[in-house]
Amino acid sequence: VGVSRQQAIENRQSIIAAAEKLFRERGVDAVGLTELTKAAGFTQGGFYNHFESKDALVTAVMDKAMENGTNRLVAAIEQSRAAGVDPIKRRVDWYLSSDHRSNINSGCPVSTFAGDVRRLSAGARKSYAEGVASNLDCIADALNGTNKANKRERRKKAISVLSQMVGTLVLSRAMVDADPDLADEILRDGRRQLLLDLAGY
């Protein structure tokens, strides 16, 4: 078939991108390699030129998803600071919005994979844990605004803020099509309570 080395690298990335989308939407177990490679524009046979196994792909997907997620968080914080806006309040506003709730495909991977990662490959679990650690560092750092809290207090607050964002989003997503009104209430009041809590910080 003949494909340049550069093209092969891009094709590998296409497989990862297609897999990330499908894994986020339907879960790893529900997506077969035939469907997945077809979504990336290939046939299933060539998959093993790029990955040793499906588990290896799962690990690569989680690596990429968590890296992108952390990069986006860093960029959002920098942008808020440049605009003179409180980066954490702005983050909460976005995180607990219905836009983010419906954006399974490219929303924060910490929430999207939170329930699944426990059952995924060891490599995927490691990537996820490292991503969460980075997220906490970023949030703790971003809490170092005009307030006087020390480093240890900021870290505790970061844990609390991330947990609340993840919990509210996961819960709201879990209910959004069986009880959309309650899902909206959870999202809205969870956001307000968290912002109220941050206002007093």
Added chain:
Amino acid sequence: VGVSRQQAIENRQSIIAAAEKLFRERGVDAVGLTELTKAAGFTQGGFYNHFESKDALVTAVMDKAMENGTNRLVAAIEQSRAAGVDPIKRRVDWYLSSDHRSNINSGCPVSTFAGDVRRLSAGARKSYAEGVASNLDCIADALNGTNKANKRERRKKAISVLSQMVGTLVLSRAMVDADPDLADEILRDGRRQLLLDLAGY
């Protein structure tokens, strides 16, 4: 083979119980009916005498899990009140304990299924949503202790408390074997921050 009607009902419950355990641990997609019925002590053929499909079983499992979860919450609140202890603080202490974190099999189903339910049967999603609604009612009611908050404020607080419990537990569970120290920190500090928050309430 010949089994009494009473026995048949008990056998159906055995299948549901075995399925709940396996679904909690490994996810619905990863558990086959052959394995599942074998775990309940039967062969796979008889499964369809009890359930129309695997999806119908998933719905029955979620019904039972959420009903039991709500009943346990109600019982815990009553017990705390009888003992003169703050029911919510006690609930948080248990919910965000390492015992509960490691108890996937019979821990709170709201957390255990939070990430999965979105992809399960419509019936399961409905049961889940109703269970969450009941949990919120119970928590809001239990917040009506010695304080003066009105009903609407208590409901907002209930949403915030449940979200934080779910988020902290789900996040800690997601990391517990890739980074147990950070998982412990999340669980501990998440609990302390939530208790601190409740103390001022």
Added chain:
DNA sequence: TGTACATCAGTGAACGCGCGTTCACTGATGTAC
């Protein structure tokens, strides 16, 4: 109460299907001279 028959929970083999993975093959890309 005893006998004859219908019911239906449970068995275990079988169905078609898609899974993850392997393999012989193709042919443009990349390399050696």
Added chain:
DNA sequence: TGTACATCAGTGAACGCGCGTTCACTGATGTAC
């Protein structure tokens, strides 16, 4: 720079396997008289 050959990404059929579901059959339970 041009030619001969090796590399290896991608193809598509095939592997064994377990999936959800169906089915003919068994035989104790439950019912009718």
